[in-house]
Amino acid sequence: xxxxxxxxxxxxxxxxxxxxxxxxxxxxxxxxxxxxxxxxxxxxxxxxxxxxxxxxxxxxxxxxxxxxxxxxxxxxxxxxxxxxxxxxxxxxxxxxxxxxxxxxxxxxxxxxxxxxxxxxxxxxxxxxxxxxxxxxxxxxxxxxxxxxxxxxxxxxxxxxxxxxxxxxxxxxxxxxxxxxxxxxxxxxxxxxxxxxxxxxxxxxxxxxxxxxxxxxxxxxxxxxxxxxxxxxxxxxxxxxxxxxxxxxxxxxxxxxxxxxxxxxxxxxxxxxxxxx
Amino acid sequence: xxxxxxxxxxxxxxxxxxxxxxxxxxxxxxxxxxxxxxxxxxxxxxxxxxxxxxxxxxxxxxxxxxxxxxxxxxxxxxxxxxxxxxxxxxxxxxxxxxxxxxxxxxxxxxxxxxxxxxxxxxxxxxxxxxxxxxxxxxxxxxxxxxxxxxxxxxxxxxxxxxxxxxxxxxxxxxxxxxxxxxxxxxxxxxxxxxxxxxxxxxxxxxxxxxxxxxxxxxxx
Ligand SMILES: Nc1ncnc2c1ncn2[C@@H]1O[C@H](COP(=O)(O)OP(=O)(O)OP(=O)(O)O)[C@@H](O)[C@H]1O
Ligand SMILES: [Mg+2]
Numbered sequence: 119x120x121x122x123x124x125x126x127x128x129x130x131x132x133x134x135x136x137x138x139x140x141x142x143x144x145x146x147x148x149x150x151x152x153x154x155x156x157x158x159x160x161x162x163x164x165x166x167x168x169x170x171x172x173x174x175x176x177x178x179x180x181x182x183x184x185x186x187x188x189x190x191x192x193x194x195x196x197x198x199x200x201x202x203x204x205x206x207x208x209x210x211x212x213x214x215x216x217x218x219x220x221x222x223x224x225x226x227x228x229x230x231x232x233x234x235x236x237x238x239x240x241x242x243x244x245x246x247x248x249x250x251x252x253x254x255x256x257x258x259x260x261x262x263x264x265x266x267x268x269x270x271x272x273x274x275x276x277x278x279x280x281x282x283x284x285x286x287x288x289x290x291x292x293x294x295x296x297x298x299x300x301x302x303x304x305x306x307x308x309x310x311x312x313x314x315x316x317x318x319x320x321x322x323x324x325x326x327x328x329x330x331x332x333x334x335x336x337x338x339x340x341x342x343x344x345x346x347x348x349x350x351x352x353x354x355x356x357x358x359x360x361x362x363x364x365x366x367x368x369x370x371x372x373x374x375x376x377x378x379x380x381x382x383x384x385x386x387x388x389x390x391x392x393x394x
Numbered sequence: 395x396x397x398x399x400x401x402x403x404x405x406x407x408x409x410x411x412x413x414x415x416x417x418x419x420x421x422x423x424x425x426x427x428x429x430x431x432x433x434x435x436x437x438x439x440x441x442x443x444x445x446x447x448x449x450x451x452x453x454x455x456x457x458x459x460x461x462x463x464x465x466x467x468x469x470x471x472x473x474x475x476x477x478x479x480x481x482x483x484x485x486x487x488x489x490x491x492x493x494x495x496x497x498x499x500x501x502x503x504x505x506x507x508x509x510x511x512x513x514x515x516x517x518x519x520x521x522x523x524x525x526x527x528x529x530x531x532x533x534x535x536x537x538x539x540x541x542x543x544x545x546x547x548x549x550x551x552x553x554x555x556x557x558x559x560x561x562x563x564x565x566x567x568x569x570x571x572x573x574x575x576x577x578x579x580x581x582x583x584x585x586x587x588x589x590x591x592x593x594x595x596x597x598x599x600x601x602x603x604x605x606x607x608x609x610x611x612x613x614x
Contacts, residue, residue: 200520202516202519202520220443222524225519225522225523225524226522227522228519228520228521228522229521229522230522231520232520233517233520235513235516235517237513239511239513239514239516239517240517241514241517241518241532242514242536243535243536252521252531253521253522253523256523256527256531257521257522257523257527298517301521302520302521305521305522
């Protein structure tokens, strides 16, 4: 059963656009300079050099799409930004502060960075509503009633308010991923990381998730998105970053990147994905 | 047959059985609560982000699990008083059972934690939860279901291990048979009654396990 219709999706898109403006405005302009900055970041898995001297700065409100062949280090890059993966050398600065090593200050930083995983990772023993309220209540110490109210409006925005009392396993992939986005947004993050959010979805559910992400981008959320969805990259990204073998090989605006890729690696990669 | 029931009814034999099993139950309940608590703590240490805690947890398990329980008892009941600490056999037995059983509980907890997909903990950390919150709110609630059967095995083993305390002058159920044979009761009959006693004690544990398994089978 696929309960989602085109009408449902447009509704989701419309409502998302309405509500976050205040959040986005509050997030913007807190400090000057890039929101996320990586300088000379290196990372090894054993002998494998997964990130090689990576430099990347992401401005407030910018949407950066990271593409590249499998195994090039895109997930590792994404995960390093909220320190789910530690780095060997270099510096990562978020909102003017170098990433803390461990403990409460790291937890505080992570609360400000939303993360959406390829496999959703909704808490399996909690309802959708509880998934969304848990962070605000336990981490942000919000009052349960307030958190619940805000969670319901977020679920409304992503179009799954009617699923609030179900458990994750009872939802379709597309619904689960939209719930996961709502869960991340409930923390009022300053930036959102997406690691291949649509790769685990059946094709007909990709659109409903991308719609939510496109709306979020339109509202000024700072986003780093690892994806193979070239359509999303074209119309929602400010910049496309191409990674290969742990290096940022080239970066440009989406039109320019897709029209005139400069490096051979990028040309090769694009010819492979575009011929399918 | 009269002999068999006589084991329980002759003189104050009933009293001896009752006292013995009461001590066994007390020993069991105290050591079970303490070893579950200590084992949980050790299990948390083994998965904590702090390397020294992880090393301590691993060291504890490896040393204690490979030491025979009688040696743990002997150490606490004979060696510790030599250090000038004067403790009674009963609390010593509680401590010995706790120290020993906690190592097994720790391993059950750790393997239970490992059954929960890593993505669950990662998502929780990504929300900004502390280590304690990740474990207490997300990982352990999903791990307990797979922990119940092996935990019950550990507890049942501990219930039977309480009889080792008999060798260290704690009058519990394991001591009944020596006591009775001094009174000339048939050894075989006494042993049977002690066994029946233990079976009766184990039944509620098995029922409790069933209850927990059924309760957690539905939620999810
Ligand atoms: N925990 C790990 N331990 C060891 N090697 C790892 C680990 N995680 C990733 N790797 C390796 O590091 C390299 C980069 O991995 P990463 O997941 O960042 O690539 P990716 O660009 O996201 O690829 P994909 O498109 O397949 O998701 C790969 O070769 C991968 O096998
Ligand atoms: Mg990846």
